[in-house]
Amino acid sequence: MNTSLKQMVRDRGLAIVLLVTMLAPLFVYAQWPFGTPTTPDAQRNALAAVRSQVNWLQNATRTASGYGGGGYGNVQQQFESLRGAYIGLTHTLNELQLARGGNDFAELEAGLSIIQEAFTNYQEAVGAGQPESTAIREMCQIVREASQVWLRELNSRCSKHRVGM
């Protein structure tokens, strides 16, 4: 009886050791799988996703006027994806970057909200009687140029706070 009890304890101990060994690589990456990793790799990937999304948005603004109302929807959709990608990037920032870069990253987020006003302005302009083709051309120009300014700020601030480095 004692022998079988000892055997059972030994087996259970072995099982725990095996389980810990199997899970060990997961503990190496802080927070994963319970949250977004804040490693330089994760930051580089997230930053690349934001930059790509700015390109997609700018492409959408170049072609929007040829698609009528569908063009507006596409620009808006690409803009929402950019916002999502930026939020994703902020989730990869580590504690030091968030503490030291709090103002900088909040300004980038505010910048997106200001760019978004172009969509409301478009609706308002059409409502006030501006031809839709003119209104969408102007909206696209503002979104395209503002997103270029925003991207320059993003690059400068990410470099300042060593995002992805």
Place this chain on the structure above:
Amino acid sequence: MNRLQVDSLRIRARAQVIQARGDAYFASWSESLARIKKPEVRAAAEHFRPELEQSFSRIKLASKEAGSEFNPFLHGLRMLRIDLEKDPDCMKENAAKELVRTTREHGKEVIRQLNAVNTELESITKMLTPGKTVTTSGAS
């Protein structure tokens, strides 16, 4: 006008965040001053901390005023342009004249508040630049 919307992006974003983060914005800014390599700038930041904080409060107030005047100013400009595109003679009407007047007033107030911010920034620069005479601007 499109240029105005794009070029004002950075300053509008900063003004919004100064309002939203308030004391946390100043605290973060002070910490970044404390990390500056030049010891004389760090010492000046420490020495003038109360004055810097007062200056920041005035910047916060002026930014808020500038922001709340900028929106109706831009809106007025956009509406005036649309009205003019639809009917170049619309300026003869009282409603259009009134819109011109109010838009101009909002624009003047934006400039006045931005000048106030500029005065404070110059004052901060003097405080943090060794050898420069400091004259704090007060609530003017």
